[in-house]
Amino acid sequence: MRIAITGAAGQLGQALYRMLAAGHELVPLGHDNLELEQPGCVQTLVATGAQLVIHPAAYTNVDGCARDPDRAYRVNGLGTRYVALACQLLDAPLVYVSTNEVFDGAADSPYLEYDRAAPINPYGRSKWAGEQAVRELLHRFYIVRVAWLFGGARNFVRTVLRLAGERTQIAMVADEIGSPTYAPDAAAAIARLIETPYYGTYHLVNEGVCSRYDLASATLRLAGRTDVALQRMALADYQRASAVPPYTPLRNLAAADLGIRLRPWEEALAEYLREISSVH
DSSP states (O other), rough: OEEEEEESSSSSHHOOOOOOHTSSEEEOOOOTOOOSSSTHHHHHHHHHSSSEEOOOOOOOOOOHHHHHHHHHHIIIHHHHHHHHHHHHHHOOOOEEEEGGGGGOOSSSSBOOOSSSOOOOHHHHHHHHHHHHHHHOOOEEEEEEESEEEESSSSSSHHHHHHHHHHHSEEEEEEEEEEOEEEHHHHHHHHHHHTOOOEEEEEOOOOOOOOHHHHHHHHHHHHTTTTTTEEEEEGGGSSSSSOOOOOOBBOOOHHHHHOOOOOHHHHHHHHHHHHHHHHHH
């Protein structure tokens, strides 16, 4: 199958390329050849002749989105509308990668695929706009929500390791709860999903729930950096441009019903840290 992948240089885009390259003809697209903010990206995508489009590209700087909501909406909302319009013209299904931040974080148990979205920040609102555009324009689509993605060169886990190399003590938020997602595991799950005709909304996250503090603690322990003191801090005391939904774990029910499950996040984190250490 001929598959176009937007954001091919990103964490998930790279993992998807590695996962799908052996069995498909891939068309990787990045900032240099696909401008999501421009209507012209419709024709760029149509010109690929793709039989399926996977769309992980997004403006993912959450605080940047808060500082420039219009840009967030243009890239993540209207840009996804352009991608969906291209899929209309191609008569091709779309995989749209969305986020846990479409939820407000007020729940007391992990969110299911069809729980009510109520984003509280510009990033979440722009990604929700993208979901709405996909549902409005297409009848063959997979909306895949991921959360707390790690697996590439820039992510929370890398930040923890960098801080550990610079300081003897670091503080992490203990009351922001979510679902870490290892990019290669999400890519493998997407690869299985696109082989099925079961379109719809999916939560593809690693099993388990943790806080930012828990994830940082596991990272330091598995990396052998127990010499670094880790302190708890409250979300309310962490000043940033964007509002943060405090509780957004996602529950994989729909994909699990198809037999598509991701392993526990601790196992995925351990593999990622082994991979990092092997290249240094």
